[in-house]
Amino acid sequence: MTSRSQYRQLADTLRAAIVRGDYPPGSQLTSEPELAEQYGVSRPTVNRALAILSNEGLVRPERGRGTFIHELPVMARAAVQRYARPEREADGQARGAFDGEVRRLGFEPRSELIEVGPVVAPGDVAEALHLGAEDVALIRKRHMYASDVPVQLATSYVPWTIAGGTRLTEADTGPGGTYSRLAELGHPVARFTERVTVRTPSPEEEDFLRLTEEQKVFSIFHLAFDQDGRPVEVTVHTLPTHQWVLDYAWPIDPS
Amino acid sequence: MTSRSQYRQLADTLRAAIVRGDYPPGSQLTSEPELAEQYGVSRPTVNRALAILSNEGLVRPERGRGTFIHELPVMARAAVQRYARPEREADGQARGAFDGEVRRLGFEPRSELIEVGPVVAPGDVAEALHLGAEDVALIRKRHMYASDVPVQLATSYVPWTIAGGTRLTEADTGPGGTYSRLAELGHPVARFTERVTVRTPSPEEEDFLRLTEEQKVFSIFHLAFDQDGRPVEVTVHTLPTHQWVLDYAWPIDPS
DNA sequence: TCTTATTTGTTCGTATGTATT
């Protein structure tokens, strides 16, 4: 192919160099003007090549500073195991599942509770939880980090008729987390569904996850049903696609 | 807010117009030179704006012809139900699951068997199926369409020690498809795992799915285990992220 | 605090290439 564009060729070259390890993770890439001269192309062409690598999550350009090699490897989210009881109760905290996922890779997990309290849930959440236009839900919004790098955003909703006045409205939900409290409240969770989509991040997600508008995120709409088949909890997870893989497992004919 | 770039603003404007329905699905968008004049920007800026919408899967630029509004809505892949027996045996064909997914939206499903026969499986497949470097697997590679629009690529592998000399090596695997044959061969499937990743398409996938290099695809690594816990089948699905959502469902503590 | 140099982000005008009609 004579006609692979220059910016793609340059992107390929630089990608190979990064993967090969010529630039260690976290280090600074050669500046755009220098690359332009080295490879005999114009600066906009270099910029376009770097935009590709940026969208792939391989580098992080920062205006005024330079372009840096992204450091975090890919993490795996095990959708099924993470909701099993042993995993949740591992260290007496609700964040057991995320902790394991991150620690397994040698990083230090951290969660911040950003918001907790009664709210009117967004349309799709309200619909899933069978909430009317007036009904209120408990929101629990968390920011999650791996070694201080933001990696995930999770927002949970529980109908206020269930959660109101319980420990679910407190910062620390106690051993086993939300699902253990729901069980104590007469709503033991029996079944989950998840819907996975890929989309561009919202401005808020861009900001927290340090993404550009061209990068993509997984949006996971997680719904829990109790033994009576009543939907009792929704969590919306947002994860950069270049940072995560999703694992699922199930028996045939689960019925 | 003074500084949202022109190409992003234009992309926002055009996206809104398309979503609003100003341009019907399949219709041709105003040409780049005309848009440049209408909005008082240069042609490269228009081109950059359209690149965004192209990556989002909203439009399809075709060199020499024009830019067209993409027509297919989003399809849902129900990972759990699609492997349940009733779904598979619905019309006596192995492609029952995909058929249902597509027909449900009012489109006409079609599958083409591209390749079938013994091959040396790729590394990750061989590892999952516990195949040695010399071992051979049956490959079944399909192209899938919805109303003649390519929407999915699926490649299955079964160890040749299981599949060799059976109906699995024929074009038509018979009622109930691969899993029914595996059951008859003494390998009834008991459990599935799937690993979902998002990546840029390979050149072959670009070509078949009509994608650009910047667009993204789901890559689903699907693995089936028989009752003895032996891995008996791998299917790698490739789906454009803008065309599909993935649904999962499972009971708590599936043991 | 102010200034200046450096670095990335964006835009234009212009030109050329390639594919389609």
Next chain:
DNA sequence: GAATACATACGAACAAATAAG
């Protein structure tokens, strides 16, 4: 072959963010 349409590239310039003095 000619006209049209999208794809790519260059050089120049300015904007915005950062760092260093």
